[in-house]
Amino acid sequence: xxxxxxxxxxxxxxxxxxxxxxxxxxxxxxxxxxxxxxxxxxxxxxxxxxxxxxxxxxxxxxxxxxxxxxxxxxxxxxxxxxxxxxxxxxxxxxxxxxxxxxxxxxxxxxxxxxxxxxxxxxxxxxxxxxxxxxxxxxxxxxxxxxxxxxxxxxxxxxxxxxxxxxxxxxxxxxxxxxxxxxxxxxxxxxxxxxxxxxxxxxxxxxxxxxxxxxxxxxxxxxxxxxxxxxxxxxxxxxxxxxxxxxxxxxxxxxxxxxxxxxxxxxxxxxxxxxxxxxxxxxxxxxxxxxxxxxxxxxxxxxx
Ligand SMILES: [Zn+2]
Numbered sequence: 001x002x003x004x005x006x007x008x009x010x011x012x013x014x015x016x017x018x019x020x021x022x023x024x025x026x027x028x029x030x031x032x033x034x035x036x037x038x039x040x041x042x043x044x045x046x047x048x049x050x051x052x053x054x055x056x057x058x059x060x061x062x063x064x065x066x067x068x069x070x071x072x073x074x075x076x077x078x079x080x081x082x083x084x085x086x087x088x089x090x091x092x093x094x095x096x097x098x099x100x101x102x103x104x105x106x107x108x109x110x111x112x113x114x115x116x117x118x119x120x121x122x123x124x125x126x127x128x129x130x131x132x133x134x135x136x137x138x139x140x141x142x143x144x145x146x147x148x149x150x151x152x153x154x155x156x157x158x159x160x161x162x163x164x165x166x167x168x169x170x171x172x173x174x175x176x177x178x179x180x181x182x183x184x185x186x187x188x189x190x191x192x193x194x195x196x197x198x199x200x201x202x203x204x205x206x207x208x209x210x211x212x213x214x215x216x217x218x219x220x221x222x223x224x225x226x227x228x229x230x231x232x233x234x235x236x237x238x239x240x241x242x243x244x245x246x247x248x249x250x251x252x253x254x255x256x257x258x259x260x261x262x263x264x265x266x267x268x269x270x271x272x273x274x275x276x277x278x279x280x281x282x283x284x285x286x287x288x289x290x291x292x293x294x295x296x297x298x299x300x301x302x303x
């Protein structure tokens with residue numbers, strides 16, 4: 001059973017709903033997103049896994065994507081798949097299959113280099129190349145972009161202008177929480193336009209309780225915390241904030257049998273491997289308990 005942080009009263013979902021005028025709630029679908037990368041490509045493993053040797057690792061992403069597409073199909077939902085260009089080039093049939101099933105194809109950059117470690121020119125080449133690869137293979141237009149490890153921030157002020165100039169129409173590259181690896185605590189929690197580009201940034205889901213901003217948009221927190229936390233938060237975002245929520249996960253998060261990377265520091269090891277065997281079941285509940293669609297559809301008034 002989930003308990004809120006001390007000092008915060010736990011409001012049951014039913015009460016949360018009954019306190020809100022039905023006309024004031026957000027009753028549309030939420031946005032379901034998948035960052036399509038394999039287990040050896042995550043940023044936390046970068047010090048331990050040589051990216052020049054990625055192709056020597058056992059590939060698991062195809063089998064995991066089969067299960068995800070089955071899960072989505074069973075629940076009758078569509079979502080947005082942010083593909084690495086590296087993955088798309090090696091598994092073009094998988095990319096085409098995702099597009100053929102009515103999901104949105106979007107960009108996660110070519111090979112998971114964090115934007116904050118690139119200069120403007122390198123970033124431009126990266127996002128141009130990735131968008132071209134995804135469109136050429138899938139035959140559909142790519143509008144959305146998500147930075148590796150939510151790595152757009154104050155140190156990359158040129159990023160949104162570059163995205164707009166290279167044909168993207170939205171970004172979902174901010175996780176507005178305090179976190180050691182990513183996060184922009186001061187960023188707005190909901191869609192906002194960035195700089196001269198006017199490109200909308202659509203942050204992943206968070207909740208704000210008694211001045212504390214807490215994560216609930218997916219990733220390691222979804223695996224670590226009880227499902228009830230995610231359910232309560234998404235209800236709150238819809239009913240109190242009156243906004244659609246953006247949820248994200250990765251194909252490797254449903255794969256308890258993935259090869260273990262050795263030599264990891266304790267924190268990275270815990271975050272990556274905690275509760276992998278329960279994620280698929282939790283996702284099944286999440287897909288049943290809410291209405292889901294692509295980012296493009298959930299935010300069509302904004303993008
Ligand atoms: Zn990623």
